Amino acid sequence: MTIRVLAAGDHFVTNGLLADALREAIGAGCDVAELTLPWPLEPFGRVAEVDEASGTEDELIEALRGVTICLTQMAPLTERILAAAPDLRLFCVGRGGPVNVNLDAASRHGVAVSYAPGRNATATAEHTLGMILAVLRRIPETHTDLAAGRWRGDYYRYDQVGPELAGSTVGLVGYGAIGSRVARMLAGFGADVLVHDPYVAPEALAGAAEQVSLDDLLRRSRIVSLHARATPATRGMIGAEQIAALPAGAVLVNCARGALVDYDAVCDALDSGKLFGAAFDVFPEEPIPAGARLLRTRGVVMTPHLAGASRQTAENAARIIAAEAGRYLRGEPLAHCANPGVQIRRPAG
Structure with missing residues (x-):
């Protein structure tokens, strides 16, 4: 047959x-x-x-x-x-x-x-690192100015430059296939990594990161990167209250799901100077509506949901x-079945 x-x-x-x-x-x-x-x-x-x-x-x-x-x-x-x-x-x-x-x-x-x-774990992890560096070193903004013929020395002012990854504390919310790769890459930069993931056993971190509560991660992290799935428990998990808990001048990165973040709260924090910058590959509505506040807020780096591309x-x-x-x-068990209790019908013959 x-x-x-x-x-x-x-x-x-x-x-x-x-x-x-x-x-x-x-x-x-x-x-x-x-x-x-x-x-x-x-x-x-x-x-x-x-x-x-x-x-x-x-x-x-x-x-x-x-x-x-x-x-x-x-x-x-x-x-x-x-x-x-x-x-x-x-x-x-x-x-x-x-x-x-x-x-x-x-x-x-x-x-x-x-x-x-x-x-797409490796691709997304690499993109996440690129987004972090793009924010810290203001790569999109400075490129745009140069392309427009503007050589701006004020980007070199102490109050305008960002921190190095080496020696910075980076908090990862989620430690699955992507988050764990990001942690290994950050180790190569000399960053200190915190992890919040209630589903990961401490021994799985193998000394690469410190497992902490979300509150502790927010309080201690200069950079926070999200790698959680969108579930009823995680939707809107980063809002005004969580951003307020971050150190002044922190950076927020989201290459996971747009539903995890209150983007208006992010824009408020960027406008006030509470956040140094933010980087997003995912959004609550895609494509982004033409009048969206994110499009006119300074300090945001954006890509169109292509971290895994x-x-x-x-x-x-x-x-x-x-x-x-x-x-x-071949009649073998499936390795990645999403409905493992299903009674699979076999074709006749």
């Missing part, structure tokens, strides 16, 4: 990468169809009941006809799509979490959902989910 696979790639995790990874993982024997989704040329958004998806329910329903396995990064998987795809057994999402999937509905329909943890990230995503397809076809 020939298994039909849908590669629903986009312009980052491309169908070419998915096809190459499938050949490496399972060889021949699959009939691979392709669907190209518009992300990132068009922003992702909400599709029916799922978030951060690209494409429509109608095009997925059509593309999934007769398909047993789907490999994707951004395609939505909704109740309506599942009801119209009776042959689907495995839906592989090349992201750190399957936010574009209705997991409860997938389990009810007997569809296993897998994902790709850590696929490296070639290795795209290649890792394709490889990880193609390997899951291989495990499924």
Whole structure:
């Protein structure tokens, strides 16, 4: 029996990468169809009941006809799509979490959902370090002035320069695949690292960082970098009260999720001089609205949600989910199943 696979790639995790990874993982024997989704040329958004998806329910329903396995990064998987795809057994999402999937509905329909943890960990950690350095050394501001023909000596004033990373205390909120890499990189700069992560055992820090409460981390850190997931417990975790607890002249960096931060409180702190600077790769609304206060607040470094944008990230995503397809076809347990209690239906034959 020939298994039909849908590669629903986009312009980052491309169908070419998915096809190459499938050949490496399972060889021949699959009939691979392709669907190209518009992300990132068009922003992702909400599709029916799922978030951060690209494409429509109608095009997925059509593309999934007769398909047993789907490999994707951004395609939505909704109740309506599942009801119209009776042959689907495995839906592989090349992201750190399957936010574009209705997991409860997938389990009810007997569809296993897998994902790709850590696929962008190195890229995001490197980007985080770049953002920290960009703020501390005012790289975007000074570049903009030079490009406009302005050579400003006042950037060299003592009250305008930032601290070095060497000897600075950096607080990391979250110590997963990304946060732990950031900690190792910071050690190479000679920074002192504090960590707040209630899910990490102290021995996992292996002397690379000190585990502390969030209050202690905020009080002691010159630089705070967020690496937590957006959950009901973490939404808005950094607001006016937490910023007030930081030392004067601190720096806040967020390359995790926009929901973690009260951005108006950040702008207030930048305007007052409480914060030396801030750097954000993620925002509460993406793309950023034209009139957003962040766009006119001095001291903010911004990138458009591309901390994980490296070639290795795209290649890792394709490889990880193609390997899951291989495990499924060989009857092996999935390595990264998001709904492990699902009763997976096996194709006939």
